[in-house]
Amino acid sequence: MKIGVFSLTCCEGCSVQFLNIESDILKLVEKFDIKNFRLIKERNEMPVDIAFVEGFPSNDEEVEKLSYIRENSKILVSMGACASNAGIPGMVNYAGKKAKGIKEYVDVDYFLYGCPFSIDELMELISCIFHGKEFRNKNQNVCSECYLRGVDCLLDKHILCMGGVARAGCNAVCPYNGHECSACRGGYEGIDIKSHARLLLSKGFSEEEIIDAYEMYMHEYVEELKKWLKER
Amino acid sequence: MAEREINIEDITKIEGHANLLIKIENDELKEVRLGVHEGKRFFEKFMVGRSYKKIPEMAGRICGICTVAHEIAAARAVENALSVKVPECVEMARNMMLISSHIQSHLLHLCFLALPDYVGKDNSLEMDVETLKKIYKVKEAANRMTEIIGGRAVHPCDVVVGGFSREIGREDAERYGKLIKEAMPILEEIASVFLTLDYPDIRRQNNFASLYGDEFSLYRGMIKTSKYVFEEGEYEKYIEERSIDYSNANRVFVRGEDFMVGALARLNFNEIDGRAKEMMNEHGIKFPSNNSCHMNIAQALEMVYFAEKAMEIADEFNGCSERGEVKNENGEGVAIIEAPRGLLLHHYVIEKGKVRYANIITPTAMNLESMERDLRWHVEKILNRDDEEIKKEAEKLIRAYDPCISCSVHVARVV
Ligand code: SF4
Ligand code: SF4
Ligand code: SF4
Numbered sequence: 086m087k088i089g090v091f092s093l094t095c096c097e098g099c100s101v102q103f104l105n106i107e108s109d110i111l112k113l114v115e116k117f118d119i120k121n122f123r124l125i126k127e128r129n130e131m132p133v134d135i136a137f138v139e140g141f142p143s144n145d146e147e148v149e150k151l152s153y154i155r156e157n158s159k160i161l162v163s164m165g166a167c168a169s170n171a172g173i174p175g176m177v178n179y180a181g182k183k184a185k186g187i188k189e190y191v192d193v194d195y196f197l198y199g200c201p202f203s204i205d206e207l208m209e210l211i212s213c214i215f216h217g218k219e220f221r222n223k224n225q226n227v228c229s230e231c232y233l234r235g236v237d238c239l240l241d242k243h244i245l246c247m248g249g250v251a252r253a254g255c256n257a258v259c260p261y262n263g264h265e266c267s268a269c270r271g272g273y274e275g276i277d278i279k280s281h282a283r284l285l286l287s288k289g290f291s292e293e294e295i296i297d298a299y300e301m302y303m304h305e306y307v308e309e310l311k312k313w314l315k316e317r
Numbered sequence: 318m319a320e321r322e323i324n325i326e327d328i329t330k331i332e333g334h335a336n337l338l339i340k341i342e343n344d345e346l347k348e349v350r351l352g353v354h355e356g357k358r359f360f361e362k363f364m365v366g367r368s369y370k371k372i373p374e375m376a377g378r379i380c381g382i383c384t385v386a387h388e389i390a391a392a393r394a395v396e397n398a399l400s401v402k403v404p405e406c407v408e409m410a411r412n413m414m415l416i417s418s419h420i421q422s423h424l425l426h427l428c429f430l431a432l433p434d435y436v437g438k439d440n441s442l443e444m445d446v447e448t449l450k451k452i453y454k455v456k457e458a459a460n461r462m463t464e465i466i467g468g469r470a471v472h473p474c475d476v477v478v479g480g481f482s483r484e485i486g487r488e489d490a491e492r493y494g495k496l497i498k499e500a501m502p503i504l505e506e507i508a509s510v511f512l513t514l515d516y517p518d519i520r521r522q523n524n525f526a527s528l529y530g531d532e533f534s535l536y537r538g539m540i541k542t543s544k545y546v547f548e549e550g551e552y553e554k555y556i557e558e559r560s561i562d563y564s565n566a567n568r569v570f571v572r573g574e575d576f577m578v579g580a581l582a583r584l585n586f587n588e589i590d591g592r593a594k595e596m597m598n599e600h601g602i603k604f605p606s607n608n609s610c611h612m613n614i615a616q617a618l619e620m621v622y623f624a625e626k627a628m629e630i631a632d633e634f635n636g637c638s639e640r641g642e643v644k645n646e647n648g649e650g651v652a653i654i655e656a657p658r659g660l661l662l663h664h665y666v667i668e669k670g671k672v673r674y675a676n677i678i679t680p681t682a683m684n685l686e687s688m689e690r691d692l693r694w695h696v697e698k699i700l701n702r703d704d705e706e707i708k709k710e711a712e713k714l715i716r717a718y719d720p721c722i723s724c725s726v727h728v729a730r731v732v
Contacts, residue, residue, distance in 0.1 A: 097332055098381020098471045104425070105460055105470060119442060125429045126440040127329045173378045176363040200378065201471045262468035262475040263483030267374065297368065301375075 086215070089121030089133035090164075091154050093147045093187070094174070095140030099165035100124050102201040103137065106208070116215070132157035135214065137197075139164045141171040141184055148190055155191040160214065163193045166200035166269050166302055173200070175304050195220060200269035200302070203255050223254040224274050227266050230257035239265055240288050245298050249281045250306075268302045278306050279313055319343060323704050328712065330430040330440075332382055332721040337711060339696055346700060349693040351685060351715075353566040361675040369395045369646070369667050370478060372675075376663065377472045379677070380721055382425065385418035385463060386656030387663075388476040389536070394663035395478045397550075398650025399643050406637035407480040408536065409630050410466055413493060414473065415535045415654070416627040417462035420504070421470070422657035423580070423616040424459060426719045427511055428452045431613055434713050435514045451503050458500040462627075465493045479641035487636040494631030497624050504624055505592065511617035512600040516610035517713055521694040522687050523607055524574055525582035528655050533587035535623075535655040541586050542571050549653040552662060558678065568686045569678060575686035578659025579719065580615035581606065593622035609691050610717040646670035656680050658721055681721045688718050 090103055104125070121129040121136075136158035142148040155161055163186070166172035171184035187193060197206055206222075213220035227248035231238065234257055239246045244265045248257065251268035259266045272278075278299075285295050292314050299307050323339040340348040360379055364372060376391035377384040389411050396403055429441045438444060441452070460470040466485060467473025475482040528534055529541035540547050540555075547555055558567040570576075585605035589597070597603075597618055604615070651664045659680030666674035692711055699707060 092334075096378050096381040096384070098378070098384060101381040101425070102471045104429070105456075122440075123327065123329050124332065125330060125442070127433070128439050129329070173375055174359065174363075177359050201381065258469055259474045263481075264374075264468070264474050264477065267371075297371075301371070 087120040087133040088135045090137045093140030094143035095167040098201045099139035135160045137162045137164045140167045160194045162195045165202045198270035225253045227251040236260045250276045346697045351689040353564045364675040373476045383656045390654045390663040393652035394650045398648040401641040403641040404639040410485045414466045416623045417459045419657045421459035455500045458496045484638040490631040490634035508617035519609045520607045522577045524576040527582040569683040577687045578683045581612045584615045589622045591625045593618045612717045
């Protein structure tokens with residue numbers, strides 16, 4: 086199978102993460118043919134069977150590049166928060182500049198969420214594709230993973246954590262390390278921002294703090310959140 | 318008459334997207350343009366208005382390779398702004414992280430981006446499996462080391478203003494130390510490869526800049542250039558940024574002159590010792606050097622030097638659960654540290670806990686002007702060669718600088 090790793094505007098941390106598959110990449114190289122990976126290759130070819138795309142298109146050329154990748158790949162994987170919804174740079178949506186994830190421009194077959202994405206999930210996805218099995222993103226929140234790892238909830242220490250609405254799959258790596266979840270993996274499907282906001286308010290966080298936290302990686306929900314806060 | 322245009326649309330094996338245009342007319346070099354067409358990313362703009370607490374986390378996302386450097390520079394700048402006293406053990410742990418991330422970045426650059434040029438391969442994954450396994454072994458070790466301290470290798474998740482969001486234990490340092498000890502022999506072996514390669518001879522640049530002090534530090538020091546020595550807080554008196562029309566990244570000058578930062582600049586101004594020094598002597602290598610392509614040698618030696626330093630720090634480290642306390646939420650602060658590619662500057666003004674002004678100058682932005690001038694200097698000398706060869710030489714030079722384009726276009730002062 087031919088694979089390609091492509092980069093639009095972003096920090097390229099997901100490409101670095103891809104190279105960090107470490108020893109597994111050697112196994113990968115045996116089964117797959119990395120045909121296109123500008124970060125490490127000079128001669129890059131198309132078409133590919135699987136295209137992994139990180140970053141978001143920030144200008145017309147990148148929009149064109151993205152369509153070209155779509156037309157020349159069988160499976161397109163959105164890799165990381167930037168590809169998914171423009172990630173942290175997507176915050177400039179609120180300053181009148183548009184930054185949108187790649188699904189707004191082309192069809193996406195699979196999403197690897199996170200900033201950066203999780204290596205375990207990538208390996209799972211590759212194995213699913215290889216064996217013709219169905220791949221599904223996790224559909225619980227990060228709190229569920231905190232619970233499994235026995236992490237004391239940060240909300241009780243008055244740290245504003247977004248884990249209640251964030252999609253699981255990272256093994257709650259931030260709360261496990263004492264740092265709040267910023268929801269870099271975006272919202273999970275059952276997300277209920279009203280009860281989440283209500284919970285945060287009851288823990289003593291201000292409306293402004295809650296909006297700030299959503300603005301970081303959860304841009305899509307900010308309008309709804311603001312509206313609810315105003316009307317409640 | 319004869320007009321030649323050499324155009325590299327998207328330079329491969331560098332971090333980020335850049336293009337190079339060389340115009341030759343009647344055997345005369347007309348133009349050399351190193352453009353950065355990667356989209357601007359407005360980091361400083363959206364940092365404004367945010368709580369200072371979120372700044373290290375956001376800053377990390379400027380670059381996936383130098384993420385540790387950005388997080389630490391951001392944290393230190395905010396700490397300077399808010400006069401936070403940071404416990405010594407925090408600085409030790411930060412140093413450990415900085416070192417393992419430098420090693421990982423140098424390895425990525427040397428083995429995956431630079432080496433193929435010198436061994437006639439398209440990419441490093443084409444190398445024999447035994448060599449690859451070795452490279453991966455140390456790369457993996459460096460990543461694990463960053464992860465032990467930072468919680469995660471790409472975008473560590475526990476760096477906060479004042480210290481770490483969790484306790485870093487004595488046993489963490491032990492695991493860290495064990496990894497580096499085990500990796501050391503291979504690290505030396507890899508480093509020695511780069512001490513013996515045949516590099517292009519590009520000796521134009523005489524102006525370097527790096528941290529400088531009693532001890533060779535990546536974390537803090539005076540800023541030394543070939544002509545000046547100054548403190549981080551005084552940078553505006555010396556360092557100036559200019560925008561240019563064909564590039565999305567600014568150019569940076571020290572009192573009007575271009576300069577070079579990175580491993581070569583560091584070794585030009587700082588003494589190394591231990592095993593790295595021995596290797597240097599064994600191979601008859603001397604610093605200072607003004608051959609820009611010796612960046613590769615300098616990075617190789619640094620990996621060995623800092624690996625030894627990391628073992629010492631890990632040995633002395635007794636755990637850390639303290640954190641510097643934030644007592645006031647107003648102020649202005651600058652921090653300049655050594656990222657893998659050279660000096661990295663973060664500057665913030667904070668009012669009532671929110672960022673009011675942010676300025677970030679990255680090593681690649683500092684190097685771009687020097688890189689372009691070096692290219693002009695070098696291409697001028699090899700005009701009689703064919704396009705392919707000129708291209709190859711130009712790429713070797715660009716890759717020696719180890720540019721990190723994503724970093725350089727974080728720019729923000731949108732008008
Ligand atoms: S998702 Fe995060 S790690 Fe990946 S490219 Fe974007 S900023 Fe970098
Ligand atoms: S720390 Fe965060 S993710 Fe963990 S349980 Fe509490 S709110 Fe949920
Ligand atoms: S804990 Fe939250 S911020 Fe951290 S990786 Fe998981 S989803 Fe992202």
